Amino acid sequence: MEGFEVVVGIETHVQILTRSKMFCGCGADFAGAEPNTLVCPVCLGLPGALPTPNAAAIAAAVTTGLALGGEIRPRTWFERKNYHYPDLAKGYQISQYEAPLCTGGGLEVVGADGVRRTVGLERLHLEEDTAKLIHAPSETLLDFNRSGVPLMEIVSQPDMRSGDEARAYLEALRQLLRWLGVSTGNMEDGALRADVNISVRRVGETRLGTKIEIKNLNSFAAAKGAIEHEAERLAGMAERGETIVQSTRGWDERTRTTFAQRTKEAADDYRYFPEPDLPPLVLDAGWIEARRAALPALPAARRADLTERWQLSDDEARVLTRDRATADYAVAALVAAGPGASRAVAGWISGPLFALANAEPALGEGWTSKVPPNALAELAALVADGTLTRSVARDVLSEMWSTGRRAAEIAAGGARTQISGSDALGAVVDEVLAAHPKPVADWLGGKESASAFLLGQVMRATGGQANAAVARDVLDKALARRRA
Amino acid sequence: MTPTAPPSPAFDIDALAALARLDLTAAERERFRAQLGDVLAYVAQLAEAPVGEGSAVGQGAGVRLRDDVVGPSLPRAAALANAADTLAGYFRVPPMRE
Ligand SMILES: [Zn+2]
Numbered sequence: 309m310e311g312f313e314v315v316v317g318i319e320t321h322v323q324i325l326t327r328s329k330m331f332c333g334c335g336a337d338f339a340g341a342e343p344n345t346l347v348c349p350v351c352l353g354l355p356g357a358l359p360t361p362n363a364a365a366i367a368a369a370v371t372t373g374l375a376l377g378g379e380i381r382p383r384t385w386f387e388r389k390n391y392h393y394p395d396l397a398k399g400y401q402i403s404q405y406e407a408p409l410c411t412g413g414g415l416e417v418v419g420a421d422g423v424r425r426t427v428g429l430e431r432l433h434l435e436e437d438t439a440k441l442i443h444a445p446s447e448t449l450l451d452f453n454r455s456g457v458p459l460m461e462i463v464s465q466p467d468m469r470s471g472d473e474a475r476a477y478l479e480a481l482r483q484l485l486r487w488l489g490v491s492t493g494n495m496e497d498g499a500l501r502a503d504v505n506i507s508v509r510r511v512g513e514t515r516l517g518t519k520i521e522i523k524n525l526n527s528f529a530a531a532k533g534a535i536e537h538e539a540e541r542l543a544g545m546a547e548r549g550e551t552i553v554q555s556t557r558g559w560d561e562r563t564r565t566t567f568a569q570r571t572k573e574a575a576d577d578y579r580y581f582p583e584p585d586l587p588p589l590v591l592d593a594g595w596i597e598a599r600r601a602a603l604p605a606l607p608a609a610r611r612a613d614l615t616e617r618w619q620l621s622d623d624e625a626r627v628l629t630r631d632r633a634t635a636d637y638a639v640a641a642l643v644a645a646g647p648g649a650s651r652a653v654a655g656w657i658s659g660p661l662f663a664l665a666n667a668e669p670a671l672g673e674g675w676t677s678k679v680p681p682n683a684l685a686e687l688a689a690l691v692a693d694g695t696l697t698r699s700v701a702r703d704v705l706s707e708m709w710s711t712g713r714r715a716a717e718i719a720a721g722g723a724r725t726q727i728s729g730s731d732a733l734g735a736v737v738d739e740v741l742a743a744h745p746k747p748v749a750d751w752l753g754g755k756e757s758a759s760a761f762l763l764g765q766v767m768r769a770t771g772g773q774a775n776a777a778v779a780r781d782v783l784d785k786a787l788a789r790r791r792a
Numbered sequence: 793m794t795p796t797a798p799p800s801p802a803f804d805i806d807a808l809a810a811l812a813r814l815d816l817t818a819a820e821r822e823r824f825r826a827q828l829g830d831v832l833a834y835v836a837q838l839a840e841a842p843v844g845e846g847s848a849v850g851q852g853a854g855v856r857l858r859d860d861v862v863g864p865s866l867p868r869a870a871a872l873a874n875a876a877d878t879l880a881g882y883f884r885v886p887p888m889r890e
Contacts, residue, residue: 326860333863343881347871348864364860383854392813394885441888449882452871577811590854 312508312546314539315516316474317466318531320481321459322491323437323499324368330436330458331359331402338453339497351436351456353398358585361386365458366409366434366589367599368490372460373410373432374600375488380410382591386434386583394450395438403461404433405580409589415464416608417480418626420472427477428465435459460490466505466516471532471539478502478528483607487632495527502531508542517542518552522559522566534559538566610635618642618650627658633673640681645688652688660702664709679708687715695719700773733766733774733782740765741786752791759787801832 329336332350349357373380384407388400410432418424437457442449462481468474482493482500492499502525507517520538525531538557545552557566605613607629614625628638638657645653661684665675687705690696696704696719707718740762741748751758766779805825809816816824865871868881877884 328858328860328862333858333861334865335862342868344868344871344883345881346865347868348866352866352871360858361855362860363857366857394883394888442882443888446887447879448885448888449879450885451882577807587852587855 309540309543311511312539312543313511313513314469314535314542315466315507315509316468316470316535317505318464318468318474318477319503319505320462320478321437321501321503322372322462322485322493324365324458324460325489325491326362326364326368326458328362329456330362330365330434331456332357334456336457338457341453343449343451343453346453347455351397352452353396353455359402359583361586361589362458366591368458368488369409369432369434369460370591370596370599371488371603372462372485372490373413374596375484375603375606376410376413376415376429376432376462378410378413378429378432380591380596381407382593382596383407383588384409384591385588386586387580388583389435390579393438394448395441395455397439397452397455401435401438402583402586403435403580408433415477415480415484417473417476418622419470419476422622425467425473427467427473430463430465432460432462435461466507471535474504474535475528475532478531480607483631487604487607498526501526504531504535506535506538506542508539508546510546517546518554520552520554520566521556523556523569525559530559530561533561533564534566537564541566604632605635607635610639614638614642618647618654620650620654624651624654624658628654631673633676637676637681641684644682644685646685649685649688649692652692653685656684656688656705660705664706678712679705683708683714690715690719694775697773697775733770733779734786736769736774737766737779737782737786740769741790748787748790751787759783762787801836803828803832 324330326336328334329346329351332348334346334348334351335341336346338346350359370380384404386402387405389403389405390400392399408431411430413429413432414426415429416424417427437454437459439450439452439455442451464477468477478495478500482495485491485493485500494500495502503521503523504525505519505521507519509515509517520542522534522538525534537559542552556569558569559566610629611622611625614620614628615622620628629635634657638654641653641657642650661675661679664678665671668675671678684705687696687701687708690704691698691701696715700719701715704715704718707713708715711718744762744765747758747761751762763776763780763783766783767774767776770779805816805821805828808828809821809824872878872881872883875883
């Protein structure tokens with residue numbers, strides 16, 4: 309790879325989260341359905357059946373395009389992409405070619421080096437998913453339940469320069485899709501599938517090298533691994549002066565290598581032409597603007613808000629914007645706690661609260677209602693003013709989580725309030741000193757470190773509820789009295 | 793075909809036959825090459841017709857959209873009724889492993 313640069317562009321196919329299919333009323337939630345039970349003349353491609361586009365799928369694609377900063381075409385149309393393979397009963401897929409629904413835009417990506425870059429986007433268009441094939445040695449079985457499920461194809465510019473950056477792009481895209489609620493984004497279910505275009509060139513070269521496509525990468529790790537492996541292979545070929553032929557390759561997860569699938573040549577003559585069964589898709593300008601106005605605050609804006617207005621680090625901001633529910637929760641808690649408490653509140657969320665949520669994955673986003681944001685802010689305030697120690701507060705938070713009670717109530721009821729009165733501590737300290745004459749003698753003999761042991765015993769005797777600073781002070785005074 | 797017809801656009805009969813999965817004999821190649829040439833020349837001639845500004849693609853009123861509501865699907869037996877072959881609720885075709 310020395311002296312070479314890898315250039316990566318990614319095409320993603322995204323299943324749009326709708327109730328029904330793209331061009332017919334069959335249910336789109338095919339997971340777990342018996343084969344060929346969600347099919348009708350339209351999605352089976354029977355002669356004479358006519359498609360009718362799903363308004364919700366179009367709305368979701370427009371929302372996604374706008375969130376990506378693209379430009380929506382107010383007047384566009386569908387086209388037929390013709391090819392022969394059993395996954396397409398009609399012999400063509402209804403797609404878009406000349407006039408994609410959306411062009412341009414970009415996605416902010418934080419690379420492995422922590423540097424933020426924008427990956428440009430070429431286009432976003434609508435199409436329909438194909439049937440699922442099950443390959444056996446002697447036959448292929450077809451299930452048309454997936455045929456006609458709404459898809460968005462999102463095509464990036466060749467703006468990525470490493471497997472890590474490609475992975476970061478896919479992660480950012482999945483985050484955005486989930487944020488908008490337009491797709492599950494689950495790669496393992498095939499709801500987000502990546503085809504990667506890779507070429508290599510000598511550093512300093514501005515023309516693009518011959519492109520290799522790796523299709524159907526179904527995990528972030530596969531995308532990163534395939535790119536890294538293929539870049540090495542292509543750089544080696546270029547180094548040896550071998551000719552790279554434009555072709556499609558597959559990724560073998562087991563051997564972690566790519567393998568030849570087919571060369572481009574005549575295979576991709578899709579003979580696109582406008583779908584004669586569908587009039588043009590005309591979107592009202594006011595409707596498009598209403599969708600723009602309805603966009604939620606997006607991950608990049610939320611991150612910027614957390615670092616600028618709330619003075620959090622990039623890492624804290626990234627963790628707190630992992631999904632929209634967390635970001636909404638974090639901002640509400642920060643507002644409730646007020647300025648000055650933001651680092652502490654961020655720490656309570658990303659530490660103890662995430663731990664509680666992770667222990668109950670079935671809750672999903674529902675974890676945000678277990679401890680309301682203002683209740684968390686109250687807990688943070690009780691720690692800040694010294695009423696609760698951090699360790700007691702952790703227990704209080706667990707109790708808040710399981711009972712729904714407020715921090716002040718739990719603290720008052722359970723004698724968990726921090727012991728900070730020096731009178732109360734005085735008695736404890738005296739007991740500890742009486743019980744450990746040896747360390748006391750050591751300390752009196754000049755062994756300063758013996759006091760740390762004694763302080764530990766005081767904290768232990770109070771069940772961690774002593775204010776450590778006050779306890780230290782009371783202990784020091786008690787020891788000093790003994791010396792005198 | 794009028795004598796003034798523009799020349800037929802270039803095409804590769806072998807590539808087209810491959811895409812259509814047709815094995816053509818030498819005689820068929822020549823016959824279809826001539827016929828397709830005539831068709832394409834005719835279409836090229838149509839392109840010269842004065843149809844005004846722009847293309848008709850994307851013109852006209854917009855398509856009617858459908859609300860995202862799940863409707864009935866076919867009973868599976870009906871969906872599979874005309875299949876050449878089936879197995880356990882699937883359509884069955886010759887092996888297609890890539
Ligand atoms: Zn259908």
